[in-house]
Amino acid sequence: MQQGKVVGVAFQGLGGADAQNVGYMIPTPVIGHFLKDIADGHYDRYMDLSIATFPLMNAAHRRALGLPEDDRGLAVTTVGSASVCAGKLRSGDVLLRIDGLDIQSDGMVQLEGERMQMAEVAERKYKGDKVKFEVWRDRKLVTEEVTFERAWPYTHQATSYEPPKYVVFGGLLFQPMNRNLVATYQFANLRVFHHFAHFIEEELYKERDEVIVLTALLPDPINTYLDEFREGIIRKVNGTAIRNVKELAAAFTKQADEYVIEFEGHGRPLVLQRTDLEAARARIRQRYNVLTEQFLGEDATKEAR
Incomplete structure (x- = not known):
């Protein structure tokens, strides 16, 4: 108080x-x-512009862009394809105003009597709201309006407070990568760290919504000599690309004589026979007290109900 x-x-x-x-x-x-x-x-969570910007305080840079010396303007360097700004803003644009507020060359705006980052204007919006930009583009002044149709969907780099998702199949534990998982397992596989650190920057989300990692093996005759696949990132199951944990669970549910699991960077796949899986299922559940073989998230649980 x-x-x-x-x-x-x-x-x-x-x-x-x-x-x-x-x-x-x-x-x-x-x-x-x-x-x-x-x-x-x-x-609906906080809204986000999901763009990368660069301050325009360098006088030579400003002159090269044809900008006046009025200490306004923030350069756009990257617009993610999953951003709400995709198709509206471009790399190379200079943002001059947002909702009528001047954007200073250091990215700050004057809001309610205080200097704040431009992003604060977007964060005060709600799903369905709009934001209007005054943009300097190709030495011309244009106006663009962005609608916050959704929050930024890829939040694996943030700390999660939801129960971890997982799928257990043949004694193999698969989990979608997020900050909690990376901090807990301390992965030795550099490929996992690359996907974690560069998932947004390199737009790896075009290939998958979640990065599914084989985090552990519950020792059983069915998965003997499969330790080389530990910490591997799943690409495909029986020839079908896997984008998220729900698709992985669905792929394992389909009836097949064998399940061929392909991993990023592995020359050979992991193969499990259906007959072996059926024989091992009850044995693994009892030995390791596996009460539930999968948890696909709270939303999936509600849908199942």
Whole structure:
């Protein structure tokens, strides 16, 4: 409380030998945004422009672009194909104004009497809202309007507070990669780290929505000598490309004499016979107390109900 008003909700504190009287709070603007967002019963999350920008404070750079010396303008360097700005903004555009607010050359705007990052304007929007840009493009002034049709869909690099998704098949544990998984397993496979670090930058989401990793093997005769595939990233199952954990579960559900699993960077596939799988299923579940062979996310659980 400050001057009789709520300024935030405390949610974490540090004490003991590490620190004293150190706490963290969720500010009221974030709380207000959340409450308004879920008023319809569905949380759409924060909106995001999903573009990369570069400050235009260098005088020579500004002259080369034909910009006046008015300390306005933020250069667009990248527009992701999954961004809400795709088809509206381009690499090389210079953003001059957003919703009528001047964008300074360092990317800041004057909002409610304070200097804030331009992204704050977008983050205050809700699904379905629009934002209008004044853009300097090819030495001409144009106007572009962007609609927030959805939140940025690829959030694996953020900390997740949802139960981990997984599929157990033939004693093999498959999980979609996210920050929690990477921190927990400390993968030795550099390919996994590359997909984690460059998933957005290299637009790897064009090939898959989730990066599915073989994280563990529950030892059983059916998966003997398969340790070389540990930490492998799944590409295909029986010739079908796998984009996410739901597609992986569906591929394993289909009846087949054998299941051929291809991994990124492996010269040979992992092959499991259906007859062996049927014989091993109950044995593995009992030995390792596997109560549920898959969890595909809370949304999938609700749909199943």
